[in-house]
Amino acid sequence: MQYKKYFLSFFYYMVAAFGISLTIKAEIGVSSLNSLNVAISQVSRIEVGTITTLVNIVFLIACIFVEKNKKIFEYLFMILSLICFGSIINIFLYHFLIGIQINNYYLAILVFTLGTIIAGYGTGRSLHYGILKFPVEKLCLILSDKTKKSFALYRYGVDIICIFFSLFISLTFNYPLFVREGTILSFLLLTYVINKSKK
Template identity: 70%
Template structure:
């Protein structure tokens, strides 16, 4: 039974990665965290999924040093899952969806909304099993427990930091802005879908 939970949790994790790929492909802006990753990827010419994995691993390393009662197998499983997570994003963005062109702005919005719902559902279902945690959420929970501030305080802090980095990179290196209408849509829709699907 526990093995089934691990498999399902992993599959939903990968479903979330597919949803993120769709939101990036829609090209109407992305969530706050992904806007930073996409901007960095654009400048460095490193694939977005690889950047996403790297940044998530940084948060996971931070968690490892903060958390008192570490479960090493849990961290190992999360590392493997994060590598696969980034690989799925790369697979869809740079291979399976590479030649797909979205000509209509309204179609782009629809693709973005569908991608956000898929990403939110995958995230929520993965959280439901409580096995695979997302490094940013885990990091914010640990900080909230340690410094007596709310989880929301730190989570919104990460969002604001990500948006500022994304804007800074876009302005300095004169690349497209990835903080756009999609960022606002994601802010409203993603949390709603996650909350609905994790129960």
């Protein structure tokens, strides 16, 4: 039964990755963390899924330093999952979806909304099994427990920092803005879908 939970948790993790690839493809802005990932990808010319994995691993390393009772197997499984997570984003963005152009704004909104719902559902179902956590949320939970300050304070803090650096990269290097209407839509919709689907 435990193996089934690991498999399903991993599967829904990959579903979330597919949803994220759709939100990026819509090109109307992305969630706060992904806006930083896409901006770094543009500057570095490294595929966005790879950047997503690397950024998440940075947060995971931070978790290792601040968490007292570390479960080594859990961390190893998360690293493997994050590598696969980024690979799924790359496979869809740079292979399966590469030839698709979304020229209609309302269609872009539809694709982004669908991607956000899929990403939120995948994330929620993965969290439901209590095995795989996203490093950002895990770090915020650890810090919240240590400092007795709210999880929301840390999570929104991460969002603000990511948005700031994404805007800084876009304006400095004259790239398109990745913090747009999609960022607001993601902010309103993503958490709602995650909460509904993790029950």
